[in-house]
Amino acid sequence: MTTIEHEPQTRTQIGRSQPRRDAHEKLRGRAQFVGDILVPRMLHGKVLRSPIAHGRIVSIDTSAAEKIPGVVCVLTGADLHDIDPYYGHAIKDRPILAIDKVRFHGEQVAAVAAETAAAATVAVEAISIEYDDLPVVTGVEDAVADGAPLVTDRPTKPGLFHGLGELPPRDGNVCYRYTLDRGEPEAVFAHADIVVEGEYEFPSVYQYAMETHTVIAQVEGDEITLWATCQHPFLVRAEIADLFGVPTANVRIHVPYLGGGFGSKSYTKMEPLTVALARKAGRPVRIQNRVGESMVTTRRHNMTCRMRTAATADGRLLARDVECLFDTGAYADNGPRVVATAGDAAPGPYRWAAYRVDASCVYTNLAPAGSYRAFGATHLQWIGESQVDEVARRAGLDPLEVRRANLLTPGEEVRAGGKPLDADLIGDVEKVAAAIGWGEERRPHVGRGVSVGLLAAGAHPVSSAVCRLEADGRVVVLVATTEMGQGPRTAFAQIAAEEIGVDPERVTVQGADTRFTPYDRSTGASRSTTIAGLAVQRAAADIRAQLDRIAEASDIEPGDHLALMRKHFGFAGGELIGRGEVSPVGTGSYAEGPVFWEVCVGAAEVAVDPDTGFIEVRRTATAADVGRAINPQLVTRQDEGATLQGLGNALFEEMVYEDGLLLNETLLDYRVPSFEDLPEEMTCVIVENEDGPGPYGAKGCGEGALAAVPAAVVNALADAGVPMRELPLTPERVWRRIQDLKEEGKWQQ
C-alpha cells in the first residue's frame, strides 16, 4: 500500500461532471440485471408465504405439488435438518424457511423449483398447510406490555456482523436497546422556562427499489455460486458460508447492476432460501420476488416516540429526553443498527447541557424491518426539529436564529467519545433557507421550514481496491462497490484517472465477483466515495509511484505509460498492479466512529389547502455538504432523488397493516412519488469545505436529504398553522387536524 505524500498540483479530473460511465448501456437496455441473466439448466423458484401473521404449523402436505409436471422439488423447513438454518447478521433469529411457527404475514414457508415459472406457481398453490392461530403482536406498545405474547422464544444468538459490542440477552420482545446519557436532564427540565413535549408516530415504509430482490443460486459439491441483487456481497458471502458449512472462498457472488437498492438489498435477504432450494434441486434456481414479496422481505421501521425539549425563555436549548420504540417485525434484520443510529440522531446537533435517549428495537408480528436510506435520522429528525421550531415560536424568535444560537460548530463534540463535528451546519442551514426565499413575505396557508441533523455515516471503514494498468495504457479498477444508480463507477474512474494521469474514458470499473474483486465491507451508509474511493485512490497512486520509479531509472517521460511499461517488462505485455486498502487502524475504532457525520440539512415551502388538507410542496432545498464533489452533477442528482423519497415518506407512503395483515401490497394501493409530485423548485446546494476523510477531502452524500426533507416539510406545515405529530401527512390526517384546531380556536384563517 502506498501513502500519498503529495497531491497533484492541479487536478484535472476531480470536480468535473463527467458523463456517467454506464449511461451508454443503460440507455440502450443493455445493462444486465440479475433477472436478465440465464444460467444453463436454471430452474424457476417460487415461494409459498404465510397467509397469517402468527401461528403454529400443524402440517404441510406437498404431495400434490410434487406430482405437477415440471416440478423438480419442493422445499420445506423439514429439509433443513442437516444445517443450523438460522441467520441474521445482527441476531441469528431467522430461519431460512418457517420452522414450526410462522411469525408474520408473508413469511417463507415452502418453496418450489420447477422447469417453468408457470409450473412453479401452480405447484406453490397445490401445497396445503394447516395452521393453528397464535395471538398476534401488532404494535410496539402491545409488544412491550406486561404479559405480551413472545414473538420468538429462542435465545438471542449474535450474528456475524452485529458490530454493537456485547449483545445483551433478549428482554421480552425487546431484542436490542440503545441509550445515551449526558448530564442531569430531570434537573434541567424542572427549572426550564420552555418545555415542549409530544408523542409521535412514524409509519412503516417500503423502499421500492424498482428491481425486486432476485437471486440465482447454483450448488456444486461444496461450491456455491450466486448472482444476487445485493449491496454487501462480502457480508452475504460470509453468512452463506456459515449457514451451509463451506469455506468462505467457496461462495462466489456475482453482482451485476442493481435496479435500485436504498438499503433494501443490504445484508442477506433471499440468498439463503435460493441456495437451499438449488441444493435440493441439484440444479441452478432463480427466485425473483414480486413487489408484494419484496415489501415483506424488508421495510423501514415504523416507530413511536415520546420527546421533550427544554429551553430558556430566550431560546437557548438546554435538555432533551427521548424514548422511542422501533418495530423491527418478526426478525431483527438490521433493526439494532437502525436503532443505534436513531439514538445518535435523537439529540440533534445542538449544544445540550443534558440529554437522555432510550431507543428500543422491538419484535412484533409484522414483516422484518431493516435498512432504508438515512435510517434512524429520518425517523427522529422531523420530531426533534419540530420541537426546536416550537421553542422558537414560544420564544418569539426566527427558527433560523434559534439554530444559529444553538447549533454545534466544527470541532465540537457530537457524542461522547465519538468523532467531533466535521461540518459547518450554520453555513449549511443559512444556504438552504436562502434558497427557498426565507425572508420573503408569507401568504396565508403558506409556510416555510428548515431542518438540521446529522447521520452517523460510513459503517465500518474496511475497503480495498486493485488497479491494473494494462500494456495498452488502459486501467481496470477492481472494487466491489455495488453500482445501484449512485454512480461509483463514474466517480472511481475519475479518481483513478486523476491519480495515474490517464483519460477517465480509459478506465474500466466493474462490479463485484467475490472470487476476484478484493474485499469491500458494504455499499451503503454513504460510504463508497469516502472509503472505497480512498482505496481506489491509494491503488491508483500505487501505480503512479511504480511508473515514477520506472521513469527515474530511464530517460522516458513519466507520462509516457506505454514506453515505461515496455521498458519495464521488455515486451508489449505485462501489467502494473496497484493495491489500495482502508482499515480502521489509526483512524479510531468503530465504536468511536462514525467515519464522518453526514449532514442532513434541508428547507421547504409548502401550501396547505384548508378545505381538503392537501399539501403542495412548492420549493425544496438541500445541502450536499460533501467536502469535495468528485462529480458535482452526480452529487446534485443524489440529493434530488433523496428529496423525492423524502416527500414520499413525509406525504403519503405507508404500509397499512390490520391485525398483522398487510393490506396494500401492490403499487395500486401503495403509492410512491411520480412526476406529478415534483416541487416547482428544487435546489441542491453543494458545500465544499474539503473537511471529509475521503479522497481530496470528500465525504459521502445521498442520504442526508431524505432525513432533512420530511422534517423541513413538517416544520413548514406548522409554520402554515398545522403542527403534526404523525406521518405521513395525508390530506385526511391534515384536514382532521385543521378541524381540531378550529374547535380549539387555534386556527388562523
Place this chain on the structure above:
Amino acid sequence: MEIALSVNGREVVHDVAPQELLLDFLRDSLGLTGAKRSCDVQVCGACTVLVDGLPVSSCCYLAADAAGSEVTTIEGLAERPEFERLDEAFTRHAALQCGFCTPGMLLTVSSLLESGELENEEQIKRNLSGNLCRCTGYHAILEAVADLAGAG
C-alpha cells in the same frame, strides 16, 4: 397458438400460450430483456414497449393481442437515428441512475415527443406520470425532456 408480428422492424412468427404476457414473450422467447418487470399492475412503466407507436405496459398486455402489430422495444429504438438525441440529452443531464426504469421511460418519451404531448413542463409532468423512477426524483429527466421538446 401461433402469432405473427413485427418486432423492432423484423417479422416474427412464434408460438405463444393464450395467457402469455407480452413482457414474458419479449424477454423469454425473444431475449429482449430491455423491458423490465417491476410492479405487475400497470403502474410503474418499467415494462413499457410501443405497440403500433403507442406506449403500453407489456406486463398487462397479452402477447396474442400484439399479433399483426408493430412492436418496438428499447433495443429497436436504440437502432433508430432519432435515438441519438435522446441518448445525448439523457446523458448530458444524467437523467438516469440505476437504469431499471430508463428503457420504459425513453420509449414513452420518444412516443410522446413525436405526438407533441411533451410541449411544456405541465404536460411533461402529467404525461410521464405513468413511468415511475425511484432514483432520480424526476428533476433530471424533466430537464432532459424539456430540452428535447424545446429543440424539437
